[in-house]
Amino acid sequence: MARAxxxxxxxxxxxxxxxxxxxxxxxxxxxxxxGESYRLRITAANKLILTK
Structure with a gap:
């Protein structure tokens, strides 16, 4: 597992x-x-996107 x-x-x-x-x-x-959910996604271009 990845670590800090x-x-x-x-x-x-x-x-x-x-x-x-x-x-x-x-x-x-x-x-x-x-109380809100956000989605953190790794894209096909290996970038990060955070959406509500």
Whole structure:
């Protein structure tokens, strides 16, 4: 399974999460925020798209 980056980060830096930790072997993940669902998708061009 993918893991967060080993890059050194300073205090207050945002977390670094590898997209594979979210989508696993697939190409999509559903992310919930404030009761809403968002779809994170890896495109055929290997780009990320986040849609509501």
């Amino acid at each position: 980056s080993d890059e050194p980060r300073g205090p207050g830096a945002p977390p670094v999460v590898d997209v594979r930790a979210l989508v696993g072997e697939g190409r999509e993940a559903i992310i919930r925020h404030n």
